[in-house]
Amino acid sequence: MSGMLAGKVAVVTGAGGGIGRGIALAMAAAGAKVVVNDIGASLAGEGTGAGPAQQVADEIIKAGGQAVPNTDSVATRVTANNIIETAVQTFGRIDIVVNNAGNLRDRVFHKMSEEEWTQVIDVHLNGTFYVSRAAANYYREQESGAFVHMTSTSGLIGNFGQANYSAAKLGIAALSKSIALDMARYHVRSNCIAPFAWSRMTSSIPANTDEEKARVTxxxxxxxxxxxxxxxxxxxxxxxxxxxxxFGVRANEIMLFSQPRPIRSVHMSTGWTPEAIAEIAAPAMKHHFMALERSPDAIDWDPI
Structure with a gap:
């Protein structure tokens, strides 16, 4: 099969539906051989099954592409290694890793349980690390490879009731930058996408107030x-x-996000005291303080 990804082998995690399914199908259509990873669990994390991954792999094969399903979890080192090994053992190499697997356990911070925190961090942040780390040795040996990680404006900007998800997604952005720096010598690239899309995962977003209903619409x-x-x-x-x-992708719109850099500094030749900070430094910087915003506040125009 010819295309932009001809000859490449891709792993797409969480590819049994939604965004991941679309990516897996598109990569196959572009010529890649694809490992379709999905544990087949419910939104609550209940049950597992090969159904979703197998269905997407079957779609790819029916369209003339090459694919294999995988149901290993991203959330442990051993099972994440199995995902990458599926690619190598089946297709002989690994060229692209798309870290898309995700879950939600939304709860206002002061009511969030340790389990709700850990479940989200394990899948999003730890999962992104484990799968990427499993591919890194192959990338280093072949001196090529690409990582595509899914971040979120919930972490880049902020959102209510998602301390676990926000922390994980902002952590993924930092992890991606570190991978890009550490592996540049091996011609390995690492980038993030903040997707705006309706999927099985986002369908669990509350829609009780008029504002929430408008956002969901x-x-x-x-x-x-x-x-x-x-x-x-x-x-x-x-x-x-x-x-x-x-990058952000929202309907037909592509965004490039800024990354934190100093925007103002103040200097005191004799050194700072808490009182001097209160009287001089804080007032001097106050005009540049970031507003306490959520994603819909900062990205407040409608998609086209």
Whole structure:
């Protein structure tokens, strides 16, 4: 099969539905051989099964592509290694890793349980590390490879009731930058996508107030398969000079996100005291303080 990813082997985690399914299908259509990973669990994490992964793999094969299902969890080192080994043992190599697997355990911070915190960190942040780390040795040996990680504006900007998810997603952005720096010498690239899309996971977002209902209505207009073209591009050789970046994809709109840099500094030649900070430094910087915003506050225009 010809295309931008011809000859490449890709792993897409959480590919049994939604955004991951769209990415897996698009990568196969672009010529990649795909490991379709999905544990087949419910949104609450209950049950497992090969159904979703097998169905997507079957779709790819029916369309003339090559794919294999995998149901290992991203949340442990051993099972994450199994995901990458499925690619290597089946197709002989690994070129692209898309860390898309996710879950939600939304709860206001002061009521969040340790289990709700750990379950989300394990899948999103630890899972991204484990799967990426499993691929890293192969990338280093072959001196090539691409990572595409899913971050979120919940972490980049902020959101209510998602301390676990926000922390994990902002951590993924930092992890991606570190991977990009550490592995640049091996021609390995690492980038993030912050997707705006309606999927099985986002369908659990509360819609009780008028504001929440309006937000969900907007999300429902954003098709999950709109994320796939950016993932295909970032996995391709056409993006050979693109690394350490954070992109947003919302319907037909692509955004490039800024990353934290100093925006103001103040200096005191004799050194600072707490009183001097209160009287001089804080007032001097106050104009530049970031507002306490959520994603819909900062990205307040409608998608086209």
């Amino acid at each position: 907007k999300l429902q207009k954003m098709e999950a398969n709109k994320i796939a073209p950016m993932a295909v591009y970032l996995g391709s050789d056409r993006a050979s000079e693109v690394t350490g970046q954070i």
